[in-house]
Structures are given as structure tokens and as C-alpha cells.
Amino acid sequence: MSRISSLTLAATILLVALGSTAAGAGEHRLGFGLHYWRTIDEIKKSYGDGIDDNGLSQLFSYQYLPKPFVKIEATVAYFPDGFGGATGSAYSPQVFLLVGRGLYGGVGAGLTRSSSFRNDWSDPYYAVRLGYELPLLPRIDLDLNANYRFDAWSELEGFNSKVLTLGAVLRLTL
Numbered sequence: 001m002s003r004i005s006s007l008t009l010a011a012t013i014l015l016v017a018l019g020s021t022a023a024g025a026g027e028h029r030l031g032f033g034l035h036y037w038r039t040i041d042e043i044k045k046s047y048g049d050g051i052d053d054n055g056l057s058q059l060f061s062y063q064y065l066p067k068p069f070v071k072i073e074a075t076v077a078y079f080p081d082g083f084g085g086a087t088g089s090a091y092s093p094q095v096f097l098l099v100g101r102g103l104y105g106g107v108g109a110g111l112t113r114s115s116s117f118r119n120d121w122s123d124p125y126y127a128v129r130l131g132y133e134l135p136l137l138p139r140i141d142l143d144l145n146a147n148y149r150f151d152a153w154s155e156l157e158g159f160n161s162k163v164l165t166l167g168a169v170l171r172l173t174l
Helices: 003-023 041-050
Strands: 027-038 054-067 070-079 090-101 103-110 125-137 140-150 164-173
Touching (some): 027 140, 054 164, 070 103, 090 125, 125 164
Antiparallel strands (some): 054 070, 103 125
């Protein structure tokens, strides 16, 4: 999938999210959380010792549920020590289309921005997510999820557990 079509996919998911929000029906959620990641060997070999092996990022997310089992999520993750080849702080905007309540899954796309990249932005990446929402209090849930990030759809065939990341997000239903 080319960079243009990748950006088109991400823009389409975002436009659907914005269009659905404008309709006013549905549930809105705000989330704050952490994302644990670990560097795969190929990135470490390419960029050397300037890249951390693992880390913890903070994230802010917004979810819109136009239907009880459909979620559209926009997330921004902040990596204070770099991520995905970035040697300095980095931000990663992402969009997801998720299906399910309690146990859920879905797909997403994102980019990473850092001044340590040649043109400030990374190439797009894709993600498959599987998660579980645990109700804690009325209108407050804990979202525990596993994410598999990849650069091309053909990489789904050769699953690599070293690309699996873990997230925990506390969500408030508005």
C-alpha cells in the first residue's frame, strides 16, 4: 500500500469519526493512559545505540461510539525518549476503527512526528488491536489492549511477537 493510499485510509477513518460526531447521537469517551513498547531488533541495528530498547509513552484518546458495538478512536501518544527510529521526543497521532463491547478488536493507522526525522514525519504504520474494557465505576472503564504494529499489510502473514505492544487506558464516558 503506497504512502498516499495509507494517508487516504487514515483520513477516511478520521472523516467518518468527525462526521459521526457531528450527528450528535452516540457515546463520547475521553481516555488517558500508558503504552508499553519494545524496540524490534531491526530498528536497533539500523539506528544503533541512540535508540532505547523499550519505553513507556503517555496517551490521550477520544472515542466516539455511533453504535453500541462500533468505536472510532483518535489517539495521540507522546514518547519522551523517542520511538520508531526517533532519537528525541516524538508524538504519534493514530486513528482506529474498533468493533465490540467488553472484548473488542479493530484496525488503525498512524504516523510519528519527531524533529529527529529527516522530514519530521515517519512513514505511516498500521495496527491491529485486541482489547478488553473492564468497568470500574459507572462511566469509568479500564481499557487493556495489545497492539500489533506493522508497515505493510503483507507483514500480517509473518506475525512477529517482538512488535506487540501493550496499553492501559482509563476512559471516562461523557
